Amino acid sequence: MSRKRVVSATINGDLVEFLCEPRQTLLEVLRNVLELTGAKEGCSNGNCGACTVLMNGRPVVSCLVLAMEAEGAEIRTIEGVACGSHLDEVQQAFLQGAALQCGICTPGFIMQTEALLAENPQPSEDEIRFYLAGNLCRCTGYDKIVRAVQSAAAQRQQASHSTQATR
Amino acid sequence: MSTGQSRKYKVIGTRPVRHDGVDKVTGRAKYGADVRLTGMLYAAMLRSPHAHARIKRIDTSKAAAVPGVRAVVTSADLPEQGDRIVELGEGAANMPHLSSNILARDKVLYRGHAVAAVAADNIHIAEEAVKLIQVEYEILPPEMDVVKAMRSGASILHDDLRTEFASPSSGDSGPTNVAKQYLFEKGDVAAGFSRSEVVVEREFDTATVHQGYIEPHNATALWNPDGKITVWMSTQGAFSARQQTAEVLRVPVSSVKVVPMEIGGGFGGKIPIYLPPVAAVLSRKSGRPVKLVMQRADVFEATGPTPGSHIRLKMGVSKDGKIQAAEAWMAFEAGAYPGSPVGMACMCVFACYDIPNGRIEGYDVCVNRPRTFAYRAPGSTHVAFAIESVIDEICQKIGIDPAEFRLKNGAREGTRRVDGPTFPRVGMVETVEAIKNSAHYRTPLTGKNRGRGIASGFWFNVGLKSSVTATVNNDGTVSLVEGSTDIGGTRTSIAMQLAETLGIAAEDVNPTVADTDSVGYTDITGGSRVTFATGIAAVEAAKEIQRQLVERAALLWDCDPKAACYVDGGVQGPDGKRIGFKELAEKLHLTGGAVIGNGTSSAAQQGGAFGTHCVDLEVDPDTGKVQILRYTIAQDAGTAIHPSYVEGQMQGGVVQGIGWALNEEYFYDEQGSMRNATFLDYRMPTTYDVPMIDTIIVEVPDPAHPYGVRGVGEVPICPPPAAIANAIRAAVGVRMRELPMSPPRLLAEILKAQTK
Numbered sequence: 001m002s003r004k005r006v007v008s009a010t011i012n013g014d015l016v017e018f019l020c021e022p023r024q025t026l027l028e029v030l031r032n033v034l035e036l037t038g039a040k041e042g043c044s045n046g047n048c049g050a051c052t053v054l055m056n057g058r059p060v061v062s063c064l065v066l067a068m069e070a071e072g073a074e075i076r077t078i079e080g081v082a083c084g085s086h087l088d089e090v091q092q093a094f095l096q097g098a099a100l101q102c103g104i105c106t107p108g109f110i111m112q113t114e115a116l117l118a119e120n121p122q123p124s125e126d127e128i129r130f131y132l133a134g135n136l137c138r139c140t141g142y143d144k145i146v147r148a149v150q151s152a153a154a155q156r157q158q159a160s161h162s163t164q165a166t167r
Numbered sequence: 168m169s170t171g172q173s174r175k176y177k178v179i180g181t182r183p184v185r186h187d188g189v190d191k192v193t194g195r196a197k198y199g200a201d202v203r204l205t206g207m208l209y210a211a212m213l214r215s216p217h218a219h220a221r222i223k224r225i226d227t228s229k230a231a232a233v234p235g236v237r238a239v240v241t242s243a244d245l246p247e248q249g250d251r252i253v254e255l256g257e258g259a260a261n262m263p264h265l266s267s268n269i270l271a272r273d274k275v276l277y278r279g280h281a282v283a284a285v286a287a288d289n290i291h292i293a294e295e296a297v298k299l300i301q302v303e304y305e306i307l308p309p310e311m312d313v314v315k316a317m318r319s320g321a322s323i324l325h326d327d328l329r330t331e332f333a334s335p336s337s338g339d340s341g342p343t344n345v346a347k348q349y350l351f352e353k354g355d356v357a358a359g360f361s362r363s364e365v366v367v368e369r370e371f372d373t374a375t376v377h378q379g380y381i382e383p384h385n386a387t388a389l390w391n392p393d394g395k396i397t398v399w400m401s402t403q404g405a406f407s408a409r410q411q412t413a414e415v416l417r418v419p420v421s422s423v424k425v426v427p428m429e430i431g432g433g434f435g436g437k438i439p440i441y442l443p444p445v446a447a448v449l450s451r452k453s454g455r456p457v458k459l460v461m462q463r464a465d466v467f468e469a470t471g472p473t474p475g476s477h478i479r480l481k482m483g484v485s486k487d488g489k490i491q492a493a494e495a496w497m498a499f500e501a502g503a504y505p506g507s508p509v510g511m512a513c514m515c516v517f518a519c520y521d522i523p524n525g526r527i528e529g530y531d532v533c534v535n536r537p538r539t540f541a542y543r544a545p546g547s548t549h550v551a552f553a554i555e556s557v558i559d560e561i562c563q564k565i566g567i568d569p570a571e572f573r574l575k576n577g578a579r580e581g582t583r584r585v586d587g588p589t590f591p592r593v594g595m596v597e598t599v600e601a602i603k604n605s606a607h608y609r610t611p612l613t614g615k616n617r618g619r620g621i622a623s624g625f626w627f628n629v630g631l632k633s634s635v636t637a638t639v640n641n642d643g644t645v646s647l648v649e650g651s652t653d654i655g656g657t658r659t660s661i662a663m664q665l666a667e668t669l670g671i672a673a674e675d676v677n678p679t680v681a682d683t684d685s686v687g688y689t690d691i692t693g694g695s696r697v698t699f700a701t702g703i704a705a706v707e708a709a710k711e712i713q714r715q716l717v718e719r720a721a722l723l724w725d726c727d728p729k730a731a732c733y734v735d736g737g738v739q740g741p742d743g744k745r746i747g748f749k750e751l752a753e754k755l756h757l758t759g760g761a762v763i764g765n766g767t768s769s770a771a772q773q774g775g776a777f778g779t780h781c782v783d784l785e786v787d788p789d790t791g792k793v794q795i796l797r798y799t800i801a802q803d804a805g806t807a808i809h810p811s812y813v814e815g816q817m818q819g820g821v822v823q824g825i826g827w828a829l830n831e832e833y834f835y836d837e838q839g840s841m842r843n844a845t846f847l848d849y850r851m852p853t854t855y856d857v858p859m860i861d862t863i864i865v866e867v868p869d870p871a872h873p874y875g876v877r878g879v880g881e882v883p884i885c886p887p888p889a890a891i892a893n894a895i896r897a898a899v900g901v902r903m904r905e906l907p908m909s910p911p912r913l914l915a916e917i918l919k920a921q922t923k
Contacts, residue, residue, distance in 0.1 A: 021291075023291065031201075032203075035203070036194070037194070037197070037198075037200075037201040038193070038194020038195070039194070040198065040200070040381070040382065040431070041200060041383075041460075042381040042382065042383070042431075042463065042846075043463040043845065043846050044462065044463065045463070045845060045846075045847075047463075047845055047846035047847045048381055048463075048846050050381055077194065078193065078194035079193070079194050079195075081193070082193055087189070087192065087193070091192040091193065094188075094192050095184050095185075095188045095189070095192055096184065097811075098182070098185070098656070098809075098811035098812055098814075098815055100188070100191055100192070101432075101654065101655035101656060101812070101815055101816075101819065102380070102381075102382070102429075102430060102431050102432045102433075102654050102655060103187075103191035103192075103196055103429065103431070104198060104380075104381045104382045104429075104431025104432060105381050105431075106191050106192055107194045110192060125859075128854070129854040129855045130854075130855055132853075132854045132855075133853040133854050133855040134853075135853075135854070136381060136846060136851060136853065137381070138378075138379045138380055138381055138432050138434070138819070138823065138851065139432055139654075139655060139815070139819045140815055140818060140819050140822075141815075141818030141819045141820075141821055141822035141823075141857065141860050142818075142822065142852075142853075142854045142857060143814075143818045143859050143860045144811070144814075144815060144818070145854070146854060146859070147859075
């Protein structure tokens with residue numbers, strides 16, 4: 001067994017230092033060391049997307065990232081999406097649109113959606129479906145998830161217009 | 168869209184945000200794998216690399232010697248079961264089979280069969296130690312195919328298994344893989360066929376498919392020195408898991424407490440238990456809590472998929488399009504131990520139609536695959552594929568519109584099923600009418616290689632037992648404690664029924680799913696029963712609260728309780744007196760303390776659920792790939808409590824059905840090893856594979872429920888494979904009779920048709 005090393009990363013805005021073994025994945029460290037259990041383990045080989053987090057703004061399946069690779073990175077997890085007690089537009093849209101049933105895939109879908117909307121604020125249905133195709137949901141049939149993403153995009157658009165208008 | 172009545176209710180039919188929603192969009196909800204206890208160990212399992220072998224010897228000494236390893240278990244650590252059958256509420260379980268499925272005893276019967284487990288300080292040590300366990304196997308030939316396994320000379324899984332025939336037979340027929348025969352008959356089948364102008368007989372095969380829930384099975388157990396065992400786990404039924412665990416460990420049921428954590432999907436697959444007894448024994452041996460979580464490959468290889476099947480179906484119809492007779496023969500893979508849903512398949516196969524003369528024969532057959540378990544309307548999707556395909560062919564032959572045929576022959580109130588029961592008020596023909604009148608069906612489909620298909624489906628829906636306890640709080644809210652684990656929003660659908668009955672807002676009810684020590688006995692979340700049966704229990708609890716509140720108001724007014732009654736969210740008394748629910752709740756301390764309503768439901772029988780689906784698709788004739796263009800589902804929900812979650816069940820079921828139809832299957836090699844035990848190779852639908860799924864909620868209230876609820880969870884998965892097969896026929900002229908209708912299979916049929 002290799003020795004543990006110290007890794008520093010910014011996680012949800014806070015500078016965090018943690019100890020990890022070279023073989024540990026970012027997912028394992030998030031869940032078992034840092035107690036951020038919002039990222040879920042569905043397959044541990046990158047196929048289901050339930051463990052998606054943002055690493056330097058890009059969505060990654062944290063089960064395929066070694067914890068050591070997080071050195072110096074900015075990580076955002078589902079726990080860092082709401083601002084205090086205010087849910088963001090994506091979380092609100094999933095709630096209002098009943099876009100979850102069991103909820104195990106929801107954190108991954110929300111993180112992937114955050115990345116999509118940052119990249120493409122007005123995605124078409126086809127673009128949404130393509131961007132989210134790496135996240136599996138077995139409950140909803142995706143209909144309400146895609147609609148929630150559309151609704152979140154519209155909400156965010158509206159919010160940015162009204163901010164511009166008041167400037 | 169709802170074709171139901173105008174606003175009859177205040178809460179029912181609205182779309183409140185679910186009570187557990189915020190926890191689930193913020194990552195705070197605790198699922199089974201999120202459990203963490205002080206001093207907790209992590210466990211890993213050793214699983215069989217062979218599909219069929221005798222275990223000669225297991226040596227765990229090297230594993231036990233690894234630093235950090237705290238306990239090792241094999242089947243020798245589980246008590247002997249003898250020849251016991253135990254009633255588990257939703258069916259009987261053969262205990263030696265249940266126990267040896269959890270840890271193999273003398274034989275391994277499928278690849279992935281659990282053989283031993285190790286608990287260690289961390290998962291990496293446990294996984295490394297497991298590899299040091301040495302098992303000597305005597306490899307036996309695997310029997311993988313359901314029809315071949317029935318033949319004499321087949322490799323036998325259980326030396327002591329004898330066929331249980333539908334009618335008692337004489338003498339010992341010898342060892343067999345055929346566990347059970349089912350037989351149902353009605354009328355005179357031969358006469359019915361002789362009266363038929365068109366008779367079609369076809370054979371169908373369906374592949375083994377998995378429920379595919381995203382969360383792997385898990386269990387964390389603590390066996391305390393006082394003999395009390397606590398299990399934290401994801402399960403569809405905490406009480407069922409408690410009893411199965413207690414029976415396997417042969418301890419009193421009351422010494423086990425199951426704490427149901429949030430559950431990441433089940434679809435029937437989280438009714439059986441695999442891990443709790445193993446985690447419990449590891450805990451007893453180590454003196455520490457032990458967490459055991461499956462890997463994805465283990466979930467595929469070792470947890471109940473739904474069976475593959477072989478079905479022969481024959482139907483005779485007179486020239487006017489009336490069904491005269493029908494016959495079905497089917498064999499279902501049970502997997503390693505008896506217990507496939509073939510009996511339910513027999514009861515579903517002809518249920519959508521009025522069939523005067525019928526015969527149904529089914530066989531439950533052991534093969535060297537994981538023990539199959541329930542998957543959403545177990546058995547019904549297989550047989551819907553067969554009958555709905557045959558009906559489509561008949562409609563084509565006699566030139567009748569397939570919706571018209573279903574209206575003419577559809578089951579109605581009073582129709583007697585071939586297997587015996589007579590339907591109460593049901594909504595089969597209403598779902599066909601809804602499709603026939605839909606914008607989708609009325610819009611012609613144009614374009615090359617495009618086709619439209621329709622199909623119907625049936626599921627019983629069960630009642631079983633539920634309990635709730637509702638406590639009125641001083642601030643005018645109600646705490647609702649229930650035993651039904653919530654897989655898809657049932658906290659809210661149950662809370663809404665309590666709110667409706669009390670005349671308060673859904674948001675004023677705080678539902679909690681409780682552990683087995685904290686709520687009355689409740690059967691599994693399955694059989695599309697929770698919103699129906701636990702809903703009835705919630706209505707009962709609300710009525711009990713009403714009764715007590717009337718007494719409290721009478722006390723305040725100093726009048727006879729008989730002179731007061733509960734109306735519209737408050738108590739009405741003599742001389743126009745009235746006090747609202749909230750106001751009365753504030754006065755609870757002055758009028759005698761807590762008001763608690765208990766509710767149970769035990770005997771209610773559901774009327775059954777029907778759905779009819781319509782699909783448009785396009786086939787790529789060069790590759791055999793099918794693209795779903797448009798999909799509409801009409802389903803009888805009785806009364807839709809929360810329409811969004813009813814639609815969600817319909818849409819989710821359809822997409823699972825699309826996966827079953829087009830892509831999903833277990834690939835086994837000749838040695839009986841599954842070759843696609845990952846989500847990459849076991850190809851479930853993604854966002855990019857499906858369009859929006861349009862829903863039509865039909866509401867034909869079920870008289871067995873106070874608000875008319877019918878379970879909605881299961882029946883939506885039944886029609887898709889048949890509807891898609893019928894649409895493929897319309898698109899490219901070939902009839903697919905094998906699932907999945909994957910590109911290579913469909914392309915082969917297209918090429919065959921071209922060379923004819």
